[in-house]
Amino acid sequence: MDKIRKTVQAMQGYVPGRQPKGRFVKLNANENPYPPSPKALEALGKTAADSLRLYPSSSAEELRQAASEIFEVPADCIVAGNGSDDVFTMIIRSFLDEGDTLAVVDPTYTLYETLAEIQGAKTERHPLSEDYALPESFFESGAKLKILPNPNAQTGTLFPEADVIRLCESAKGVVVIDEAYALFAGSNSLPLLKRFKNLVVTRTMSKSHSLAGLRVGFGMSSPEIIEAFNKVKDSYNLNAASQLAAAAAIRDTEYTAGVVKRINETKDFFAKALASLGWQVTPSGGNFLLAKPGSGDAAGIVAYLEQEGYLVRHFNTPRLLDKIRFSIGTTEQMEKLIELLKNKE
Template structure:
């Protein structure tokens, strides 16, 4: 007899939590994929040169602490390698932080409109959650003050809008927090500034980064936690052993060593982003300036849900969130110039016919 779900010893906090919903991953290659904020450009071919050597060693465990990768990252972030924890994507860093600093039943705080995985991780962990409202522009116009919070998640730039949070609000949040403040910088390479200087100002701050977006390695799942040595030492106890495989470590290290190549890619993505925003405005969309590799925009002549479905029928995927505050918005990842041209042409045909 197969046990039903109600007969299994599932923790209540797990059973009652909806799972995280990722962006759609089509199973065919005939879609223009502008829904999951991947980099539209591949990494330089030379980073693949050393992969064959690593493939011949797959019977052996990888470096458990990703030494060469952390050393390469330390040069980019201008910190010591002891201040860096390598993770299986930055989502791994979020999970490690939660397990390191928050007991079940304690409190985690974040914004009312942000990366939805924060809520999923918090609920599955059995922690209490407190959400703080953003204003009508989806911005944090005052510090997030929550004395009971053992951990505060704040993304800057903050999805799905894609703008940096106000620096003054972030600074006061860090100053007054009694717990850890994790600033999620998944999209920061597409903006003019970051918050790495907070590490020298506030001993309770963790910066998380990912190589999925700006470094074109979403399929490798590599991220970093950057903090004081004392914080990283404790998080390292929680990290899964051998949490990054050989191929991921090798590719990510080579990508970091090709940093100038990616800087050119980031600039190109930003140029395409600005062109898309102007074009959407001309097509009667309302939107927000973006510090990310995506834009959030609201069509004024059709519902966002209808636009999403009609674009999908044309093999173009954008992201639609059934969230009450952004129910008439779509999020559009920045693709190549050719992909954005095809998107705009499809929108014109939907709007004007043809």
């Protein structure tokens, strides 16, 4: 269809993890196996008739206030998004003109590149080293925008704070640190916001807060950058129910810490169990593990697990083809998974 923009015709589009209905144990999209905070569910139930009849706060005022208290970042340095993916749209719209360059590492979360493509911008991919450390070329790149998840998506690698500092110091443009998994890693870059005006930190409620279905994320930076995000974002980007429930969930720090602790404990158990079966396990700061089976037949194992009712993630890219990414489920689910893998041997 020639009416569609050439860039859009040429692009493949982002491929999300499958969301089939029914009998599967879903370990393919880094969702959280535990329910969200009861306080979030209570807030959802109380969403009054009036708050649905009227438009929501376009700036998600109360939610940003709650985020400000918890993250210890001023409210005018925060924007709320319909998931952090929405914040990445704001970021790309704000910093990249057609023909500009985005720098990312490889492998990583591929949505950044898709959004840059829509904007008509180019993407430079900088391959991580054999053990997934940042390459020199990523620091040296003069790209207008660099986006790095920390911990990294797909691999789980936690990059040291010194790397983030070096990136901010050496960048010609803006550095975005995507902290979707930061609570699992127990380390973050928020304190660096005071020091670097070219830094943006993003967060999501989808992982540690069990609210992937609600779609809530945040971008944090200097007031000037947040002002730009407010200009390019969709006007009512967060619905009223999301704003109320997410504000309650983010304040329930004790509940979130409990869930994160359980998932990290299960991750440690699962990593040890996989290693004892001869898998090569990549150390992970996230709620998932990337691992390579001794047999090398990742695709065969993924198909077998699906038959047994377990969905896991297999990426059809050269460096990930021989590996599987397992989101961490409940301890019972991961114990059962280990039994299934033993039976396959």
